Amino acid sequence: MKDKQTHLIDTAINLFARDGVSVSTARIASEAGVSNGTLFNYFPTKQQLIDSVYLSIKEDIARNVLPSLGQDMSVKEVMFGIWRGYIQWALANPLHHEVSILLKAAMVLSAATLERADAIFELKVAKLRKGVEQHQLVDLPVDYICELSTAQLSVAVAFLQRFKLDSVDASKHIHCSFDVFWNGINA
Amino acid sequence: MKDKQTHLIDTAINLFARDGVSVSTARIASEAGVSNGTLFNYFPTKQQLIDSVYLSIKEDIARNVLPSLGQDMSVKEVMFGIWRGYIQWALANPLHHEVSILLKAAMVLSAATLERADAIFELKVAKLRKGVEQHQLVDLPVDYICELSTAQLSVAVAFLQRFKLDSVDASKHIHCSFDVFWNGINA
DNA sequence: TGTGTGATTGACTGATCAGTCATTTTTTGA
DNA sequence: TCAAAAAATGACTGATCAGTCAATCACACA
Numbered sequence: 001m002k003d004k005q006t007h008l009i010d011t012a013i014n015l016f017a018r019d020g021v022s023v024s025t026a027r028i029a030s031e032a033g034v035s036n037g038t039l040f041n042y043f044p045t046k047q048q049l050i051d052s053v054y055l056s057i058k059e060d061i062a063r064n065v066l067p068s069l070g071q072d073m074s075v076k077e078v079m080f081g082i083w084r085g086y087i088q089w090a091l092a093n094p095l096h097h098e099v100s101i102l103l104k105a106a107m108v109l110s111a112a113t114l115e116r117a118d119a120i121f122e123l124k125v126a127k128l129r130k131g132v133e134q135h136q137l138v139d140l141p142v143d144y145i146c147e148l149s150t151a152q153l154s155v156a157v158a159f160l161q162r163f164k165l166d167s168v169d170a171s172k173h174i175h176c177s178f179d180v181f182w183n184g185i186n187a
Numbered sequence: 188m189k190d191k192q193t194h195l196i197d198t199a200i201n202l203f204a205r206d207g208v209s210v211s212t213a214r215i216a217s218e219a220g221v222s223n224g225t226l227f228n229y230f231p232t233k234q235q236l237i238d239s240v241y242l243s244i245k246e247d248i249a250r251n252v253l254p255s256l257g258q259d260m261s262v263k264e265v266m267f268g269i270w271r272g273y274i275q276w277a278l279a280n281p282l283h284h285e286v287s288i289l290l291k292a293a294m295v296l297s298a299a300t301l302e303r304a305d306a307i308f309e310l311k312v313a314k315l316r317k318g319v320e321q322h323q324l325v326d327l328p329v330d331y332i333c334e335l336s337t338a339q340l341s342v343a344v345a346f347l348q349r350f351k352l353d354s355v356d357a358s359k360h361i362h363c364s365f366d367v368f369w370n371g372i373n374a
Numbered sequence: 375t376g377t378g379t380g381a382t383t384g385a386c387t388g389a390t391c392a393g394t395c396a397t398t399t400t401t402t403g404a
Numbered sequence: 405t406c407a408a409a410a411a412a413t414g415a416c417t418g419a420t421c422a423g424t425c426a427a428t429c430a431c432a433c434a
Contacts, residue, residue, distance in 0.1 A: 020293065020294060020295075022209075101292070102292065102293070102294070105288070105289065105292030105293065106207065106289070106292065106293045107207060107289070108207075138363070138366075138367060140363065140367070141346070141350075143346075144342065144346045147342045147345065147346070148339065148342050148367070151338035151339060151341065151342050152335065152338060152339070154338065155331065155334045155335050155338050158334065159328070159330075159331050159334070163328075176325070176327065179325075179371075180325060180327075180335070180371035180372060181371060183370045183371050183373075184367040184368060184370050184371035185367060186370075
């Protein structure tokens with residue numbers, strides 16, 4: 001049997017995706033096959049459970065996206081690596097993707113958690129910064145381009161999920177949506 | 188004194204923006220200066236209050252954005268009209284903008300309400316459809332381009348709100364963010 | 375087998391909340 | 405001026421929920 005803490009997080013992700021963050025801790029515990037007392041042994045408050053869920057998802061994304069990237073790659077290569085890696089991860093883990101967006105948008109995450117989550121993807125920020133400094137990208141704040149990429153990635157994923165394309169068309173859309181993004185920010 | 192129903196909606200928007208959708212009906216009523224019984228005279232359920240808040244915001248956007256658009260304008264002109272109009276509205280009504288995003292993301296809106304809200308902006312969809320058909324825009328589903336524009340607009344607004352630019356720089360960013368969007372979808 | 379330790383349990387509590395309704399207040403218009 | 409209608413009130417209810425804790429269980433080691 002999987003680590004109980006991990007199993008509770010997985011169960012919470014499933015229920016958050018189905019019913020939103022408002023699901024009761026009792027239901028999460030029951031669905032996970034433990035008593036609600038046990039849930040509170042692992043997560044002292046519901047807030048800490050929510051934060052743990054978010055960080056767990058972000059770390060999972062990092063594990064699946066960052067390894068394919070290198071310091072020696074160009075900005076465009078890094079961004080495309082993130083693009084393809086994230087979309088593939090999101091299609092393989094639709095609920096995780098959905099919950100990650102949900103928690104961020106619903107403003108239920110502690111400030112510390114948001115900060116920790118950002119720190120995971122420092123490489124991306126660094127590459128974009130260099131791209132702007134070297135005038136390869138439009139002269140906009142790096143934060144802005146970051147948010148832009150996240151927003152456009154979400155739209156691309158939502159589209160791919162809605163119309164279940166075969167893998168050829170999916171790959172085509174990954175390139176196509178990336179081109180839309182890249183043409184937008186290319187200097 | 189303003190129409191009570193309108194006043195309750197305005198109060199709800201303020202509280203939703205400050206504390207999320209989870210604020211109690213009692214607090215909304217009290218903040219609006221009426222009893223909670225009165226709130227339920229105007230909105231039989233909290234759900235209907237939430238839906239009314241959303242539709243009220245969308246109609247406000249439409250009133251501020253649609254009048255400047257005409258059937259005879261090009262796709263680009265229409266999209267830029269929406270771009271500038273929406274950003275100006277959002278900067279003048281930051282809480283409304285925030286709540287509109289919050290309600291959509293938190294998945295607390297009824298299906299009927301989402302449909303009604305979409306119908307308000309039919310002109311935009313029609314223009315984009317023609318643009319794609321006439322190969323002025325990249326060959327992507329109109330829905331996709333719609334979502335893309337909404338997402339990028341949100342990012343642009345968030346940026347302008349974070350760094351309170353003077354009106355010259357703000358206008359520059361409106362054009363700049365639009366160019367990023369347009370260069371992405373221009374065929 | 376016996377004992378001590380840490381994990382697990384679930385009934386319980388106090389707080390909160392959406393929604394009700396009998397009563398009171400205000401408005402209307404004859 | 406007054407009676408009927410409409411609007412407003414707020415105490416109340418039943419349900420739900422996060423979090424607690426005394427009791428129980430499972431297991432390691434003597």
